[in-house]
């Protein structure tokens with residue numbers, strides 16, 4: 087009963103805010119919230135769970151790690167602000183870029199392997215956790231020896247890699263960077279097997295497609311989120327906006343790093359479009375998600391509004407980025 091009242095309250099509040107009403111259909115079941123555990127048993131999920139970041143992954147800390155280890159193949163990238171500063175040769179920015187080996191025209195600017203990280207398309211069907219595995223262990227498809235050691239999965243007869251592979255520090259395909267990426271923290275090196283430096287590098291690359299895409303992109307994402315989502319999900323995205331106390335389940339906490347690491351942008355876009363009143367997650371979306379993410383983090387019949395009639399498609403993609411921006415430290 088309490089649940090029904092909560093949902094009704096949310097509906098009233100939403101009407102008052104001029105938000106989407108179609109997300110709060112009339113046929114809310116009395117059993118209200120169900121975790122969408124009805125996931126087919128055959129679902130292909132990530133076979134090995136990445137060790138999730140305990141601290142907040144940081145694109146700022148990822149930048150020097152990327153520059154020292156990855157730029158030789160992937161090239162140098164700039165934020166939208168840096169691109170503007172370079173255009174007018176702003177002295178302090180030029181000085182910093184020089185220190186970081188990121189001045190335009192240096193050798194690394196030209197080297198481009200793999201996807202263009204400024205483009206958003208490369209990450210739509212990837213989760214941060216796929217990318218973690220690819221960089222940390224050299225493949226996005228791994229086998230575990232049961233003692234915390236992972237290796238790229240290979241075909242037993244041909245010995246061919248079964249997943250996608252990435253070159254390691256010495257250029258060997260299918261060799262990971264986990265042991266070799268180090269981060270300086272207050273002058274101290276972290277333990278060689280600390281997962282955070284890999285997460286920082288992954289989120290640095292991820293952030294290029296948002297903050298680095300264009301001068302307006304970052305602000306536009308903030309605005310869409312601020313105007314429509316703050317009220318429930320909170321300004322910093324912890325699910326603690328002013329309306330949150332009235333809702334069950336509570337608005338999602340975007341600082342839930344494990345969940346965010348396992349969700350694709352495609353899923354987030356679908357979720358934002360359809361809201362909390364859905365019968366089934368389309369198969370095409372399920373295929374992109376890990377079993378853990380589907381089983382633990384997807385709730386049907388929540389008060390999450392459907393935004394498809396309210397925000398344009400472009401605004402909903404901006405909302406996806408707005409949500410992502412809450413889950414790591416910005417560069």
Ligand code: HEC
Nearest residue numbers: 155156159199200201208217221252253257263287288291
């Ligand atoms: C020796 C060259 C080389 C180095 C060094 C290198 N990469 Fe790559 N990387 C590649 C190539 C080549 C691809 C494209 C692989 C493909 O398309 O299958 C790639 C692809 C990627 C992708 C896209 C994966 C995907 O599936 O979309 C990411 C992310 C990435 N690299 C991150 C990194 C990071 C982070 C580092 C530094 C720790 C790094 N790379 C270092 C060569 C390199």
Ligand code: HEC
Nearest residue numbers: 314315318335336337338354357358383385388389390405
């Ligand atoms: C009326 C309150 C409310 C508003 C406004 C709202 N949300 Fe939600 N949102 C929720 C609730 C409740 C959930 C369900 C939490 C759960 O499933 O555990 C949710 C879930 C989500 C999820 C799924 C989380 C996940 O990763 O599985 C996303 C993404 C999301 N909201 C994004 C947004 C965006 C973007 C906006 C603004 C355009 C927005 N929400 C506005 C209440 C709200």
